[in-house]
Amino acid sequence: MPAAVGLSAEILAKYEPVIGLEVHVQLLTATKAFCGCANRFGSAPNTNICPVCLGLPGALPVLNAKAVEFATLAALALHCEVRGRSIFARKNYFYPDLPKGYQISQYDKPIAEHGYIDVPTANGTMKRIGITRLHMEEDAGKSLHDGFADSATRTYLDLNRCGTPLVEIVSEPDIRTPDEAWEYLTRLKEILLYTGVSDCNMEEGSLRCDANVSVRPRGQEKFGTKAEVKNVNSFRFVRAALEYEIERQIELIEAGRHVTQESRLWNAAEGRTFSMRSKEQAHDYRYFPEPDLPPLIVTPEFLAQRRAELPELPEARRARMIAEYELSAKDAATLTASREFADRFEAAARTAKSARRVANLLLSEVGGRVNALGLEQEQSPVSMAGIVLAADLLEEDKISSKQLKQLFDVCFEKGEDFPAVYEREKPEQITDSSALEAMIDEVIAANPKQVEQYRAGKKTVAGFFVGQVMRASKGQANPALLNELVAKKLEG
Ligand SMILES: [Zn+2]
Numbered sequence: 001m002p003a004a005v006g007l008s009a010e011i012l013a014k015y016e017p018v019i020g021l022e023v024h025v026q027l028l029t030a031t032k033a034f035c036g037c038a039n040r041f042g043s044a045p046n047t048n049i050c051p052v053c054l055g056l057p058g059a060l061p062v063l064n065a066k067a068v069e070f071a072t073l074a075a076l077a078l079h080c081e082v083r084g085r086s087i088f089a090r091k092n093y094f095y096p097d098l099p100k101g102y103q104i105s106q107y108d109k110p111i112a113e114h115g116y117i118d119v120p121t122a123n124g125t126m127k128r129i130g131i132t133r134l135h136m137e138e139d140a141g142k143s144l145h146d147g148f149a150d151s152a153t154r155t156y157l158d159l160n161r162c163g164t165p166l167v168e169i170v171s172e173p174d175i176r177t178p179d180e181a182w183e184y185l186t187r188l189k190e191i192l193l194y195t196g197v198s199d200c201n202m203e204e205g206s207l208r209c210d211a212n213v214s215v216r217p218r219g220q221e222k223f224g225t226k227a228e229v230k231n232v233n234s235f236r237f238v239r240a241a242l243e244y245e246i247e248r249q250i251e252l253i254e255a256g257r258h259v260t261q262e263s264r265l266w267n268a269a270e271g272r273t274f275s276m277r278s279k280e281q282a283h284d285y286r287y288f289p290e291p292d293l294p295p296l297i298v299t300p301e302f303l304a305q306r307r308a309e310l311p312e313l314p315e316a317r318r319a320r321m322i323a324e325y326e327l328s329a330k331d332a333a334t335l336t337a338s339r340e341f342a343d344r345f346e347a348a349a350r351t352a353k354s355a356r357r358v359a360n361l362l363l364s365e366v367g368g369r370v371n372a373l374g375l376e377q378e379q380s381p382v383s384m385a386g387i388v389l390a391a392d393l394l395e396e397d398k399i400s401s402k403q404l405k406q407l408f409d410v411c412f413e414k415g416e417d418f419p420a421v422y423e424r425e426k427p428e429q430i431t432d433s434s435a436l437e438a439m440i441d442e443v444i445a446a447n448p449k450q451v452e453q454y455r456a457g458k459k460t461v462a463g464f465f466v467g468q469v470m471r472a473s474k475g476q477a478n479p480a481l482l483n484e485l486v487a488k489k490l491e492g
Contacts, residue, residue: 007247011254015215017246018223019175021238023188025167025198026139026206027070033138033165034061034104034293041204045144045158053138053163055100060292063088067136067165070197071111072298072306074167075134077195077313078188080115084298088136088290097141097157105168107287110135111296117191118315119183129184130172136296139164161205167197173212173223178242185209185235190314194339202233209238214259215249224249225259229273232266241266245273317342325349325359334363341377348384357391358384365390365405369412382411386418393422402475403427431478433485436469439477440489443468454490462486 032039035052051059075082089107115131141159148156169188175181189200189207200207214226229245232238244266249259264273312320318332321342327335336342345362349355366387370380382390390407393399399407410421430436443465444451454461465486470477 007250007254012247012250014217015246015250015253016218016220017176017178017242018173018214018216018226019178019181019242020173020212020226021171021175021181021184022210022212023169023171023185024139024208024210025074025169025192025200027067027165027167028196028198029064029066029070029165031064031066032163033064033067033136034163037163039164040160041201041206043160045156046160048160049162054159055102061104061290063293063296064165068111068296068298069306070165070195071134071136071167072303073195073309074169074192074197075112075115076303076306076310077191078112078115078117078131078134078169080112080131080134082112082298082303083109084300085109086111086135086296086298088293088296089287090290091137092286093284095140096155097143097159097162099141099159099162103138103140104290104293105137105287106135111298117184117187119180119187121183122177122179127174127180129174129180132170132172134167134169137166137168138162139166178239178246181211181242182235182239185238187314189235194311194314196311196339202235205233208233209235211238211242211245213242213245213249215246215253224253225261227259227261227273228263229266230263230276237266237268240268240271241273244271248273311339314339321346325356327359331359331363334367335359344384348388352388353392353395357395358387361387361391361394361404365408369408373412381415382408382418386411389422390418397478397480398429399427400429400470400475400477400479402470406475428476429478430473430476431481433481436473436477436482436485437489439469439472440465440482440485443472444489451490462490465490 026039029039031037032048032053035050037048037050037053040048052061072082086106087109088104090102091105091107092102094101110133112134113132115134116128117131118126118128121127139161141157141162144156144158145151148154171184175184192198192200192207198206202208209232211229211232212226213229214224216222216224227245227249229238229241232241245264252259260275260278262278263276265276266273314336318329318336321327321335322329322332335345345359349358352358362384366380366382367377370377390404394401394404407418407421407425407427410416410425411418414421447465447468450461450464462483466482469482469486470479
């Protein structure tokens with residue numbers, strides 16, 4: 001198979017990519033989907049296992065109610081319709097890390113269907129990506145191909161993951177560009193994190209993505225033959241794998257050849273996909289209703305409870321915060337990056353005299369220093385309470401913004417919170433009118449040209465005088481009083 005070469009923009013433009021995503025998400029339940037084993041990442045191999053998750057003869061599964069709650073919550077957050085009666089099915093296949101020889105999944109009657117996620121597009125509008133279905137299933141174990149002295153000749157099995165509850169979220173083939181795929185995944189992860197049903201940790205495999213991609217000549221209705229790119233472990237790689245795969249398929253078609261329906265693996269080191277195996281069809285799995293589990297009934301009461309638990313979701317929260325705190329879309333996105341961070345900000349902002357000022361300080365003064373030092377927001381020495389105190393002092397003109405900057409510098413130099421630093425170094429403020437007036441007189445006398453400009457109608461020059469006096473006072477002039485006196489002197 002030739003590697004995709006750089007095709008010309010004209011040739012690429014002749015084709016339209018069609019992308020659908022399948023995302024597996026591990027649910028954050030304490031125990032597994034059908035047994036009481038701990039659902040925990042990182043335990044010693046083969047310690048969280050029992051006859052049920054190993055599928056030993058005679059062992060019977062019992063459905064974890066918490067897994068149903070989480071699956072339903074995720075379904076509601078993704079605007080899905082939840083089915084009152086869904087059916088578990090056996091998906092039969094052999095793999096060494098699947099000792100049962102089948103996976104309990106859902107097939108033609110999944111717990112939820114017909115949802116959507118809205119994603120931003122290149123031209124600034126929003127586009128709705130459909131969600132075909134969300135179904136419950138269990139994870140398989142893990143084959144360990146590396147890390148042992150004899151890894152060259154042996155593969156080891158860790159079955160701890162067998163029976164971990166999953167939801168699989170399948171999108172409609174509505175995605176048209178690798179960027180849209182990236183946006184969809186980013187939004188999906190954000191929504192799931194807000195609901196708290198998963199930690200979505202991609203390094204630990206809590207969120208895994210397969211991408212189906214095909215291309216067709218623009219204007220053609222019929223889909224082309226698709227390839228599936230399996231288990232790409234970061235959103236960045238999904239985008240890169242899709243870019244590669246789209247070019248590879250167009251190149252094949254342009255050369256008069258055909259795209260094969262198959263599963264392919266992304267090799268991040270080489271930046272290309274490789275054929276793994278021909279793609280199974282659904283009938284290869286011999287799905288049949290799971291005889292050991294009754295139909296899953298979701299009652300209206302159960303559904304209403306989940307609906308009541310649903311938090312405000314990221315998109316709605318951003319819209320509200322933009323209005324409430326007069327934020328830009330970018331700042332709102334920063335503040336809502338995680339539900340926990342947004343919660344801490346809002347709890348603090350509510351106690352402040354000006355929530356808007358808290359947002360500003362958090363994003364500019366504190367955020368800027370945190371970024372410059374390469375820290376995470378949680379590692380900032382200045383707490384939310386510290387930012388609230390700083391915002392209130394500014395709001396009441398008890399300190400100038402210059403003094404505040406100096407105090408924040410001390411906080412970050414010494415790793416101390418703002419209230420402690422403020423208490424110790426409480427900056428002096430000049431609130432004595434006559435002292436300020438004397439300073440203003442001096443600055444006015446030294447800058448006759450600017451006085452002339454002001455009196456000719458250029459009122460913004462007042463800012464120049466305020467700045468000069470503030471500097472002369474080493475940032476200690478009371479800002480409100482200074483503004484008032486400068487205006488009075490210049491008018492006089
Ligand atoms: Zn078990």
